[in-house]
Amino acid sequence: MLPTPEVKHIDYDTVYEPSEDSFLLLDCFEQELSFLTTKFSTTIPIVTEIGTGSGIVTTFLQKNILQKAIYISTDVNPHACKTALHTVKVNNADSESEKSEKSKNEKSTPELVDICQMDLVSAIRPKIDVLLFNPPYVPAGEVPTIPNKEDDSTWLDLALLGGEDGMVITWKVLDSLDSILAENGVAYILFCARNKPDFVANEMTKRGWKVKEIIQRKAGWEVLCVLRFQRL
Amino acid sequence: MKFLTTNFVKCAVKGCQSSTESFPLKYSDCQLVQEEQEYNPEFLVHMLERLDWNAVIQVARDLGNDSLPPTKPDSLDPIMEEDQAVLKDLHTLLVETQIVEGRMTCNNCQHVYHIKNSIPNFLLPPHLC
Ligand SMILES: C[S@@+](CC[C@H](N)C(=O)[O-])C[C@H]1O[C@@H](n2cnc3c(N)ncnc32)[C@H](O)[C@@H]1O
Numbered sequence: 001m002l003p004t005p006e007v008k009h010i011d012y013d014t015v016y017e018p019s020e021d022s023f024l025l026l027d028c029f030e031q032e033l034s035f036l037t038t039k040f041s042t043t044i045p046i047v048t049e050i051g052t053g054s055g056i057v058t059t060f061l062q063k064n065i066l067q068k069a070i071y072i073s074t075d076v077n078p079h080a081c082k083t084a085l086h087t088v089k090v091n092n093a094d095s096e097s098e099k100s101e102k103s104k105n106e107k108s109t110p111e112l113v114d115i116c117q118m119d120l121v122s123a124i125r126p127k128i129d130v131l132l133f134n135p136p137y138v139p140a141g142e143v144p145t146i147p148n149k150e151d152d153s154t155w156l157d158l159a160l161l162g163g164e165d166g167m168v169i170t171w172k173v174l175d176s177l178d179s180i181l182a183e184n185g186v187a188y189i190l191f192c193a194r195n196k197p198d199f200v201a202n203e204m205t206k207r208g209w210k211v212k213e214i215i216q217r218k219a220g221w222e223v224l225c226v227l228r229f230q231r232l
Numbered sequence: 233m234k235f236l237t238t239n240f241v242k243c244a245v246k247g248c249q250s251s252t253e254s255f256p257l258k259y260s261d262c263q264l265v266q267e268e269q270e271y272n273p274e275f276l277v278h279m280l281e282r283l284d285w286n287a288v289i290q291v292a293r294d295l296g297n298d299s300l301p302p303t304k305p306d307s308l309d310p311i312m313e314e315d316q317a318v319l320k321d322l323h324t325l326l327v328e329t330q331i332v333e334g335r336m337t338c339n340n341c342q343h344v345y346h347i348k349n350s351i352p353n354f355l356l357p358p359h360l361c
Contacts, residue, residue: 044278046240068261070282072240081351110269110327112279114237116352119361123244123354125255126282146355 002030005059005091014079016053016140016159020219021134021190025057028215028226029065036066036130039186045129046182049073050120050173053085053159057132059091062113072124076146077155081117090115119146120173127182133173134190137166166195174204177229185202186230188214193223201227208232233352235329238291239283243338244354246338253340256287259294262334262347269327273310280304280322292325300325310342 004026007018007073029036047066049058052073062071075081092111116123121131136143140161147154170189174179181187191197201211209229216225238256248254285304292300303323308315336345336352343360344354 044275044282046282069277070240070279071238072237076355078351078353082349085349085351107274108270109272109275110323112234112236112327114233114352116233116237116241116354118244119356120355122356123241125240125242145256 002026002060002064005056005063005087007054007056007087008090009086010054010083011079014155015077015083016156017079018054019225020055020217020222021137021192022053022056024059024215024217024219024224025132025134025188025190025226029057029215031063032188032214033065036186039184040066040069040129043129045069046126047071047130048121048124048128048132050131050133051075051080051135051159052084052115052132053076053077053080055080055087055115057134058084058113058115059087061087061130061132062111062117063091066130067109069112069130072116073113074116074118074121076117076119076158078117078150079155081115082158084115085113086117120169121180125207127185128180129182129185131173131181131185131187132175133170133188135170135173135190136160136191137163137195138160138162139166139194143168162195167194167200170195170200174200174229177209181229181231183231186228188226188228190224190226197225197227204229233331233347233350234327235291235295235331236279236326237352238331239287241336241352243340243356244356245338245341245343245344245360248338248340251340256284256291257336257345258339259291259331260335260337262295263332265294265330266324266328267330269323271320271323273316273323274324276319276327277308278306279308279326280306283326288326295329295331297325310360342352
């Protein structure tokens with residue numbers, strides 16, 4: 001098993017705590033390791049995680065799956081942005097033993113992760129090669145509005161509440177996938193059963209996407225899964 | 233925010249999507265910090281392929297660096313001593329230079345974004361969303 005990034009000193013009143021969904025994504029990428037490394041063996045991919053939260057998934061990818069890549073991850077929540085950047089730094093501050101181990105093996109690559117406070121991917125210029133998103137997927141009356149003060153107490157609501165079917169934010173991403181994703185790009189999005197992932201997969205297939213369920217797991221009374229989207 | 237990232241972000245305003253002026257943003261009042269990073273020349277050569285060189289030059293100029301070559305250095309060979317020097321400089325600029333505080337202005341709509349604690353903020357006020 002690949003090592004899970006350290007997430008410490010996080011204020012879980014303001015930042016989403018790594019949970020079953022986060023860990024399902026880590027397992028998903030462990031499973032996708034050879035698919036992704038093969039796919040991007042000759043180019044340096046642009047990788048973006050929308051809603052990076054604690055930064056655990058972005059850091060896991062950067063450390064274990066795609067080291068030679070440029071990461072630009074986003075979150076609307078300023079506390080999440082700070083925390084994610086901290087998580088990246090902590091996990092890249094190698095101990096001396098790790099360093100000497102590395103220099104013996106191969107040249108290591110710099111850590112190229114930046115975290116931007118941003119709505120979805122609205123300020124990212126290039127097409128994205130690898131997109132990942134563990135969205136706010138809990139069905140709710142509506143999607144909460146973005147607070148305008150940093151010390152607002154409702155930032156965490158944005159991590160959970162996804163409006164009708166818990167799909168309002170996710171559909172925004174899926175509807176614009178064609179313009180966001182590079183020609184050879186791939187997107188991984190997490191769903192719970194109440195999001196009706198089968199319906200989503202059908203709908204996206206109709207629109208010309210190749211959709212595959214990579215992993216599925218029962219988590220308490222939720223059933224979670226990750227779907228992978230690619231162009232045909 | 234790494235210098236490198238300035239090559240990958242643009243104005244978030246919808247009306248600026250189609251404008252060529254919305255990238256790169258104009259950087260001002262920037263506070264820079266150097267952060268030591270692993271130097272990997274082979275990786276750097278590949279990374280260069282992903283960059284818009286004119287934008288690199290423009291942002292470097294915003295930050296007071298006029299020394300970049302006018303065209304993207306290509307076919308750099310990490311074995312050659314001359315090329316090593318070029319790569320080392322690019323590493324220092326692109327990978328190790330952090331913009332910790334600063335302002336980014338869209339040359340199309342003039343909207344100003346802020347960088348604080350190394351995090352650029354692209355959230356828009358409601359009337360621009
Ligand atoms: C379920 S949490 C996932 C956090 C983390 N990626 C993980 O897996 O543990 C969803 C995250 O998306 C962020 N988010 C919600 N709406 C967003 C939007 N429109 N743009 C960017 N991020 C958003 C939330 O702030 C939250 O951090």
